[in-house]
Amino acid sequence: MLVAESQASLLIAYAPLTWDYLAAGSYYLIPVALALLLHQWLSEHRPLLMGWLWKFHLMFAVAALGLALVGAVDLSSTFPVFDGLLLVSLLLMAGSAGVRFKRLYLEQQALLLSCALLAGFLVADMAVAHGFIPWAPVPVSWGALAFSLAVVSISVWHYGRTQKALQELTVDLEQKVAERTERAETMVQREVARSRLLALESSKGQKLAGVIAGLQDCFTLDQAFDLLLSALPVLYLPTDGCFYRLTKAGQYERVLSWGRVTEQAFPLVMDGHVSLLEPTTVPVRHQSVPEQLCFYLRVEPDNNGDRPAGVLLLSRPELAEGLAEYGTARIVAWVHQSVEKMGITLSGLVLREQLQRFSYEDGLTGLKNRRHFDEFFRHEREVSLRTGSPLSLLMLDIDHFKVFNDDHGHEAGDEALKMVGDMLGQYFRGSDTVCRYGGEEFAVLMPGAPLDEARLRAEALCTAVANTPMIYQGKALSALTISAGVACWPESSADFDELFRAADQALYRAKNAGRNRVVATSV
Numbered sequence: 001m002l003v004a005e006s007q008a009s010l011l012i013a014y015a016p017l018t019w020d021y022l023a024a025g026s027y028y029l030i031p032v033a034l035a036l037l038l039h040q041w042l043s044e045h046r047p048l049l050m051g052w053l054w055k056f057h058l059m060f061a062v063a064a065l066g067l068a069l070v071g072a073v074d075l076s077s078t079f080p081v082f083d084g085l086l087l088v089s090l091l092l093m094a095g096s097a098g099v100r101f102k103r104l105y106l107e108q109q110a111l112l113l114s115c116a117l118l119a120g121f122l123v124a125d126m127a128v129a130h131g132f133i134p135w136a137p138v139p140v141s142w143g144a145l146a147f148s149l150a151v152v153s154i155s156v157w158h159y160g161r162t163q164k165a166l167q168e169l170t171v172d173l174e175q176k177v178a179e180r181t182e183r184a185e186t187m188v189q190r191e192v193a194r195s196r197l198l199a200l201e202s203s204k205g206q207k208l209a210g211v212i213a214g215l216q217d218c219f220t221l222d223q224a225f226d227l228l229l230s231a232l233p234v235l236y237l238p239t240d241g242c243f244y245r246l247t248k249a250g251q252y253e254r255v256l257s258w259g260r261v262t263e264q265a266f267p268l269v270m271d272g273h274v275s276l277l278e279p280t281t282v283p284v285r286h287q288s289v290p291e292q293l294c295f296y297l298r299v300e301p302d303n304n305g306d307r308p309a310g311v312l313l314l315s316r317p318e319l320a321e322g323l324a325e326y327g328t329a330r331i332v333a334w335v336h337q338s339v340e341k342m343g344i345t346l347s348g349l350v351l352r353e354q355l356q357r358f359s360y361e362d363g364l365t366g367l368k369n370r371r372h373f374d375e376f377f378r379h380e381r382e383v384s385l386r387t388g389s390p391l392s393l394l395m396l397d398i399d400h401f402k403v404f405n406d407d408h409g410h411e412a413g414d415e416a417l418k419m420v421g422d423m424l425g426q427y428f429r430g431s432d433t434v435c436r437y438g439g440e441e442f443a444v445l446m447p448g449a450p451l452d453e454a455r456l457r458a459e460a461l462c463t464a465v466a467n468t469p470m471i472y473q474g475k476a477l478s479a480l481t482i483s484a485g486v487a488c489w490p491e492s493s494a495d496f497d498e499l500f501r502a503a504d505q506a507l508y509r510a511k512n513a514g515r516n517r518v519v520a521t522s523v
C-alpha cells in the first residue's frame with residue numbers, strides 16, 4: 001500500500017491506474033489480515049465475530065474492486081464506505097483484543113500495539129480526509145513502519161529463540177542418544193553374560209546328569225563318595241570351593257579343594273557344632289550374599305542325626321555387573337538343586353545298601369543269615385566241584401539253651417546269642433562264612449578246609465565258649481557250652497546233597513554223647 005501510494009511506484013512501472021487499484025486493494029485487505037490474525041489468536045473468544053469480519057472485508061474488497069474495474073462504480077466512491085466499515089471493524093477488533101490482551105504472549109501484544117498505532121494513524125487520516133478534523137499531515141507510513149518493525153523484530157526474536165531451542169534440543173537429543181546407546185550396550189553385555197550363564201547351566205546340567213547316573217551305579221557309599229569327589233570340581237568350576245566330610249569324631253574334614261582356596265576362607269577342619277556355617281539360601285531381590293556359599297549334603301538314613309554327611313563351600317561367584325544379583329540367585333538355586341539331587345541319590349544308595357544288608361544279615365548277631373548261607377553254599381559247591389578242593393560244613397548248637405533262657409530270661413538269652421556270634425566271627429577266616437542258621441543254631445562253611453582242620457577249629461571254639469563267662473547286666477552267669485557236628489566234601493560225603501544231613505547227624509551224635517563236644521563224620 002505504501003509503495004503504491006508513493007511517487008516511487010511510477011518509477012517501477014508507469015501505470016498510475018493500476019497502482020491506484022493496488023493501493024485500494026491493499027488498503028481494503030488491511031482489516032482482512034487483522035481479523036484473520038485475531039481469529040487465530042482469539043480462537044477461544046468470539047471466533048465467529050472475527051470469522052465474519054475477515055470474510056466480510058474480503059468480499060467487500062473483491063466487490064468494490066470488481067465493480068470499479070467493470071465501471072459500475074467509481075473507485076473513489078468506495079473509499080468512504082470502506083472507511084466507515086473499517087472504523088466499525090477496528091472498534092470491534094479493538095474491543096475483542098482488549099478483553100484478551102493480558103492473556104496474549106508478549107510478541108502478540110507487541111504486534112497488536114503496532115497494529116493499534118497503524119489503525120490510529122489510519123483513523124486520523126480518514127478523519128482528515130473526510131474533513132472531521134482540520135487538515136494536517138498524518139504519518140500513516142510511520143504507523144506502517146512501526147508495524148513492519150514490530151513484525152521484523154518479532155521474527156528476528158522468534159528466529160533467535162528457535163535457534164536456541166534447536167540448539168538445546170540438539171544437545172538434549174545427543175545426550176539422550178548417548179544415554180540410550182550406553183543403556184543398550186549395557187543391556188547387550190548383560191544379555192551376552194546371561195546367555196553365557198544359561199549355556200554354562202545347561203552344560204553343567206548335563207554333567208550333573210552324568211554324575212547322578214554314576215552315583216546310581218555305585219554299590220557302596222564309600223565308592224559313591226569317591227566318585228562324588230572327582231566330580232565336584234567339574235560341576236562347580238569356575239567357582240572355587242571345598243568339600244568337607246563328616247568324621248566319626250563329629251568334625252568336618254576338608255577332603256577336597258579346587259580353584260584358589262585359602263585356609264582362612266576354607267579351614268581344614270570345621271567343628272560340627274560350633275563353626276559349621278549356616279546353609280546359604282537362595283537370595284531374594286536386593287539381598288546380599290555372603291562371601292562363602294555353604295551347602296549341606298544330606299544323606300538321610302546315614303545315622304548322622306541332624307548333621308549333614310558332607311558340606312560344600314563355594315566362594316561367591318564373580319559375575320558381570322548388572323548380572324550379579326540375578327546370576328548369583330540362579331547359581332545358588334542351581335547348586336542347591338544339584339547338591340540335593342546328589343544327596344537324594346546317595347540316600348537311595350544307602351537305603352539300597354541297608355536293604356541288601358538286612359536281607360542277608362541276622363539282625364541280632366550281625367552274622368549272615370540262612371538265605372546268604374544257602375547262596376554261598378551253592379556257590380562254593382560249584383567251586384569245589386570244579387577245583388576238587390574240600391568244603392567243610394560245621395553245624396553248631398548252644399547246649400540247653402532253653403534252660404538258660406528259662407533261668408535268666410529271654411534278653412539274657414539274646415545277649416548269649418550275640419556273644420557266641422561274636423566268638424564265631426573271630427574264630428574263622430574271612431573267607432569262611434559264619435551264619436546264624438536259626439534259633440540257637442549256627443552254621444559255618446569253610447571252603448578249602450579238610451575235615452580235620454574244620455574239626456580242630458570247632459574244638460577250639462567249643463573250649464573257648466565253655467571257658468568264657470557270660471556277663472549279663474554286670475553279673476557273671478554260668479558259662480555256656482556248644483556242640484558241633486562237622487562234615488566235609490568229599491571226606492564225609494561224595495554227594496553234596498548229603499553234606500547237611502551228615503553235619504546234622506554229627507551234631508546229633510555230639511548232643512547224645514553228652515554235649516560240649518565236636519563230632520566229625522567221615523565215610
Ligand SMILES: Nc1nc2c(ncn2[C@@H]2O[C@H](COP(=O)(O)OP(=O)(O)OP(=O)(O)O)[C@@H](O)[C@H]2O)c(=O)[nH]1
Nearest residue numbers: 397398399400401402403405410411413414439440
Ligand atoms: N533268647 C533267645 N532264645 C531263642 C532264640 N531263638 C531260639 N531260642 C530259644 O532256644 C531254645 C532252643 O531250645 P531247644 O531246641 O529245646 O534246645 P536246647 O534247650 O538248647 O537243648 P539242646 O539243643 O538239646 O541242648 C528255645 O527255648 C528257644 O526259645 C532267640 O533268638 N533268642
